[in-house]
Amino acid sequence: MTLQNGQPQTDAAPSADIPPGMQRMKEYTVDELLKEMNRVPLFMTSLDQTDGEGGENVELEALRALAHEGTRAEIAQNFREQGTELVRLEKRYPEARDYYTKALQALDAPPREPDPEQGPQIVEIDEEAEAEKERSIREACLVNRALCNLEMKNYGSCNRDCAAALKMNPKNVKAWYRAASACLALDKVDESIDACESGMRFEPQNSALRTLLTKGQQRKVHLAELERVRVERETKKRAELAAVQRALKTRSIPTRTTDRPPEMPEASITLEDSLDPASLLSFPVMLLYPAHAQTDFIKQFWENESISEHLSYILPVPWDTEHEYTLNSVDCYMETIEGGLIKAGKKLALLKLLSSGKLEIQDGLVRINVVPQAKATEWIGEFKARRAKP
Known part of the structure; x- marks a missing residue:
């Protein structure tokens, strides 16, 4: 060690302390380092990475196992929360819908058999509270999946999920709103108005339902006007055709129609x-x-x-x-x-x-x-x- 300006000076710059397990990282290229990071769930961008030939990603498999541990309500709640995060943060409706479906499947699964390797386990479960928890999760997942289907324009599936949720809880205003939205998108205006009015029986001042109800009523008026014009046009067309037929008959002009008439959209008698x-x-x-x-x-x-x-x-x-x-x-x-x-x-x-x-x-x-x-x-x-x- 030598002194320079009164300070000790080493012959080489001090090296950063690197954990032994990370020493091999110094030899990786950037692409190799990114590939290695992708095996860590925190940095993961795809779910097909393993730890080598024929190996498994231990950390990922552990997380997957945790997703299926616990009671049916706990497993379903885990899937529900993942779906909700995808909707709330990223609007990824197809993936979120899949998580809500997994949650509902978990609720319908039979009770898990105890693991014989772990020996007898005594777990006290309040069956009534557990059933209420499952019911609550099921209702929420149905309503949330209805939202995903609505955003994906799967209006029939949206209505089926809303119907299932409303069968469980007729006071679920979100279900009424989403059902009304799906019906309006399908031009089932009367059904949409009925769904809005049904939801407003429980929340009369709900602004979303009131706005949707107004849209439905305006659409109904518009469709009625279109129908009136169509009927009027067809009635006039029938009257004009009848007048032409009477004119031809009065003038003793025979006519005949074949199986293959020519296309003359803008030409007629x-x-x-x-x-x-x-x-x-x-x-x-x-x-x-x-x-x-x-x-x-x-x-x-x-x-x-x-x-x-x-x-x-x-x-x-x-x-x-x-x-x-x-x-x-x-x-x-x-x-x-x-x-x-x-x-x-x-x-x-x-x-x-x-x-x-x-x-x-x-x-x-x-x-x-x-x-x-x-x-x-x-x-x-x-x-x-x-x-x-x-």
């Missing part, structure tokens, strides 16, 4: 005045160009309009490179009820054609074939040949 059968009728019309496999669709073709009035703005069509389709160079054909063809006068009003007794409207759609005159004979022959095939 309509009246100018939707409820007056005497007003003008409008038809959706499909113009077919069978010689070129093309089509055009007319959403509103009024009964007093002629085919030529529409062809005048449709023709010529952009795909007609041979200039075969002009108002004066095409003829129009419509299928008859018997499956044949009639030549439709281009200048006739649509109503005159449809009420001739030879045609019918299929699936609410009028079909008109537009054929170049130069190809009409060939196309009619092909049409007849197709019809003649069995």
Whole structure:
């Protein structure tokens, strides 16, 4: 030892005192040290660590064993407290629900048999007090598990837990509130209102129940208004359909519905005045160009309009490179009820054609074939040949 500035000076800095069991830690890397710490329950981040090949984590297994020691009430209470901590501190509802389920399973388990290795044990238990403790824990776990299910949107399970708790204690306001919340989420408004009112019989000034009751009542009014509008809309739609049917019958226009009607969500036979059968009728019309496999669709073709009035703005069509389709160079054909063809006068009003007794409207759609005159004979022959095939 030497002196420097009047103070003793050692040749080396003093080493920190490290317990013998920790000396080997000095040789670990950071990753190895973290892995070792994870075997200690206090620092644990996963539950699958062991103490080596084929070994067990002794400290963890000891804690697990403690969780299952004691009376059913003590074991259940331990699980209940773990679930409550997960809810209160971290909002980890799935894991908390599992702990509440374990608590309930512990309460339903048969009494534990004494360990013969420990010899006879005399334990005095107040059975009545123990039963009351179990009942209290069961009720709390059911209500708390209901909360977890409510937060996880498992509304059916929430209601079942609340029902079980309320069977034990009809005055449990938390159970009434959570049941009412689950019912409201499912739009079971009457049940939600009933649950709120049932809970308020025991706590009339409970602010949470009063707020939820107001929401339920407002939702009921809203749903009633939606139902009123729906019924009114459907009633009007039925009346409009009935008016169209009367208009078609009055005009002697046959109709037929097949098994596979075309999808026309925005096109249908309509009246100018939707409820007056005497007003003008409008038809959706499909113009077919069978010689070129093309089509055009007319959403509103009024009964007093002629085919030529529409062809005048449709023709010529952009795909007609041979200039075969002009108002004066095409003829129009419509299928008859018997499956044949009639030549439709281009200048006739649509109503005159449809009420001739030879045609019918299929699936609410009028079909008109537009054929170049130069190809009409060939196309009619092909049409007849197709019809003649069995």
